[in-house]
Amino acid sequence: MEEEKAREIVVPGETIENRKEFIAGEGTRKEGNEIVAERFGVVDRSTKLLKVIPLSGVYIPRKGNTVIGQVIDITFNGWFVDIRAPHLGFLTIAECGKRVIKEDLSEYYKVKDILLAKVKSVKTRSIELTMKERGLKKLDEGLIILVNPTRVPRIIGRAGSMVNLIKKETNTTIVVGQNGVIWIKGKNVENELLAKKAIELVSEKPFIEGLTEKVKEFLENEKAGWKK
Amino acid sequence: MKRPDGRSNEEFRTVEARVDVVSRADGSALFAFGNSKAIVSVYGPRQLYPQHLQNPERCLLRCYYDLASFSVPERKRPGPTRRSIEISYVMTKALEPAIKLEAFPNSVIDVYALIIDSDASTRCAAINAASLALANAGVPMKELVSAVSVGKLGNELVVDLTKEEEDFKVIKEGEEQKTTDIPIAFLSRSKKISLLQLDGKISAEELFKAIELGKKACLKISKIQERTLKKIKNIKK
Amino acid sequence: MEVTNLTKKRIEELIARNKRLDGRSLLEFRKIFVEKGVTKKAEGSARVRIGNTEVIAGVKLNLTEPFQDTPDEGALAVNVEFFPIGSEKFEPGPPSVEAVELARIIDRIIRESHFINLKKLCIKKGELVWMVFIDVYPINDDGNLIDASIIASIAALKDAVFPAREEDKVKYGELTKQRLPLNDSVIGLTLYKLGQKFIFDPTTIEEEISQARITVGMSYRKKEFIHAIQKGGETPLSEEEIKEAIKIIIKKGKEILNKINL
Known part of the structure; x- marks a missing residue:
């Protein structure tokens, strides 16, 4: 226990700060002068913009994130990819990083294939993925x-x-x-x-x-x- | 009046509270009032099927409460009953206002509560465990939820009824009076009420007093929940 | 996403070299932990942990009329509920095939080994007998729920006492000191085939990629006897494999019975 840093851990609903000059960042909200935690986590006081860094939780995708996912379904225009998020990722033909000439998309990526991809955009129902950048590929071994x-x-x-x-x-x-x-x-x-x-x-x-x-x-x- | 187990009227039973009790779940907790013990797992926010259940404005919260077959005096047949369906529903309503459901449109958060030992007030134990499990799962929440049962036993108002107290009967003015049971849940910060049920017989003034008593107990419980979450050994996965 | 083709391939390569992902040897169990008397309302209960896998079993007794074909015997019913608390794969609703299969495996092991002396559960022949219910709830699935559930059921029975009785009514909440009429030294274990090898006590990942399993229920008294077998999984096993598997299981069963406090 001694080797563990004294961290400021907060729970949802707890007041983090009541001085005016602070701003509510991620994982917090402002209530009058008070900044209130909205997640269980550690307070980040590195700037006046206070944040709560979560200690647990499922993956919430952000544009530009590098992710590894598993193909779980194929449609006429792309691949559904499980990226452990509240929604499936979708990789369109245009973003797949390959020149697609065959109609059968499983010729390129099959169900159960593991893909290294990037999040292109996040919408309410789906997460668009891309594999057009260098280094993004299907992972074969490992x-x-x-x-x-x-x-x-x-x-x-x-x-x-x-x-x-x-x-x-x-x-x-x-x-x-x-x-x-x-x-x-x-x-x-x-x-x-x-x-x-x-x-x-x-x-x-x-x-x-x-x-x-x-x-x-x-x-x-x-x-x-x-x-x- | 002395209570059968020696507690004062404002005292709830010994609380046992832990988080991370189910490694497979996204979040989990155990909460017990004496021998009323609930284990809760949270899964999500995750994909929701079938699609027609999806709400483009917010996440769906689903609670599922049940008693283990051996948790009651006479074995309960497995599977939902009218009682468990109703409790699952009021549990959902008790927790919903605390969760930032708008953060995850079209998804679902599933909350499963299993009562492994029962001695009344199980829905309150389940709500307390669920609030812990949701925070433990890293779900964005405005505040915590804490619940307790308040009872009217004869002329006394007491907190956290046991089964013995729930079944207690007194003869008053030639009339048999049963215990009035009032499960109640408070949000830890806004101090609003998100669960209120009652069965029995009580005057409005007494009910208002009962709510006050419940509030005091719930605030103490929310402190216990806070401490439980903050225990450093719990913060790993 | 827990089991990917890549990891599957790696596990199979390791198994071929008699190694496992978590460093165990092929026939090695994770630490088994048995705790009795975990709930107050049950007449008997036990929690069993094997690694992160956790199961709770409870025993309840009631009084009933005997079945017509066994007028002087008590009755036994085993139920397993995959309550969705323990895995994202469990769903609310009627019991799954897996839950029913597991309940029946446990039932057969206990019944056929005469672990409970059902004759001694008869109060009045043809009229009144004790009925023993075992209810099993997996709390956390990290593989090998079958063995954890069998061990939890046996431990819960060992923990159980009769409730008080008045004529043909049970006085629930009032327990006697009298234990159930049990025989000793019964256990059931499951051996899994993964690649070309046999392993005990798989994690969820190993369980998912194993092609076959065989569960054997045994008793060890003056002699060892086999009382129940369930071959599962999609791949058939050769006669030699079955013989080998049974020998391995009988040996391991004895070892585990000596090691854990059932």
Whole structure:
């Protein structure tokens, strides 16, 4: 418990601040002079714009997010993709990143295929996806793991520091979808499993100080165990 | 008057409250008043089918309350009853005003409440657990919801009835008087009432007093809910 | 999205090398945890956890007329309810085929092993007997609900006492100290086939990609006996595989009975 940072955790309906100069940001509302939490989470006081950073919850898509999803249905003009959001993602032929000449769209992406895509736009009933950018593709090989989407920023780390550390130490390629779907590809399964363990460690302990060091230590210990 | 279990009139039973009790759910909680114990799972906001149920303006909230077959003196046959259908409905209405349903048009949030042990006031335990589970699921909410039952036992107003108290009868002026049961839920911040039911016999003045008593208890319960959510060991998944 | 083709392929590769995603060996169970007396209203109850999987079972007794073909025996009824609390895959409504199958597996294991001495539940031949209800509720599904439910049912029976009785009426809420007439050492376990290997205690992901399973209910008294079998899953098994599976299960059953406090 001692190693855990004293964080300001709030519950819905709780007053975060009653001084006038503060502004209600994400996860909060203004009620008179008071700023009130609208989600269970940690208060972000880095600016006057107060936010509540949620500690749990399903993935809420945003334009520009990189996501990993699974094709669950094919229509005449595109693919329905499960991205763990309150709505399905939809990938149109125009956005699929391939020159489509055949009528049968399963020639390009089949049901159950795993796609690395981006959110193009968010509408009330559907989420439009695109695969037209470089690097967006169907994922063929590797390990897929799921984490709570609220943990994604911690897993990526400041300027990618955490995920880069794990990649380097485990000799793997890792793509972290904003929707909490993570793709790990290594030279062998052992490396992928080690990366998985490290990611789970980060995901389970978002409050610990010096997490990067702990992860490094963990990976070194595990690898030392292999050599024995 | 002393209550059968020695509590004062304003005292609810020992509360047991925990979150993250069902790892598979998006959010979950356990809440118990003594031997009335509810486990609640929240799934969503998630896709809603069939499509005709979708509302383009807001998320649908569905509650589903039931008693485990072994949670009552004589085994209950599995499956919904008229009673459980009604409770599921009033539970939905008790929770709806606290949730920012407009944030998720065309989706659904499912709230499942299973009573694994019962000793009256189970709907209140279920509402308290559901409020915890919704917050635990990260659902955007304006405030929490807290519920308690208030009863009129003879001439006394008491909080959080047990089954024994619910079944209590007194003879007054030659007339048999049964306990009046008043389940009530308050929103933690606006202090508005989102559940109010009553069966029995009570004067308007006494009812107003009962509501006051319920309010006091609900505010205490909302503090317990707040503490439960904030326990750091609960904040991981 | 829990089970993707990619992960499935990885799990199968690992299994082929006698390894599993969570680091267990093929025939290794997660930690089993049994807690009795978890609800006050039931005459007997138990909570069983296997890893994150959790099941609660409760026993209720009432008095009834015996069935005509067994006038001197009590009655047994097992019910499993997949209440939607435990998985996004469970839906409200009438019992699913899976729930009915599981209830019947438990029923057969308990009945055929004579775990409950039903004759001793007879109060007056042809007129009045005890009826034992076992109700099972999965609270959290993280795989292997079958074994968790079987163990929870057995533990709840062991926890149960008779309620007080006045003539042909049960005095609910008033419990005696008298335990149910039970025999000992009964258990049922399930072996899953994944790729070309057998595994015990699958997680939900492993369960979903396994092609076949076989559940065996057994008793270990002077000798080991098999009382109930259920072969499930879409793939058939060879005779050799069945024989091997049964041997593995009998061995594991003994081991687990010795390890957990049932």
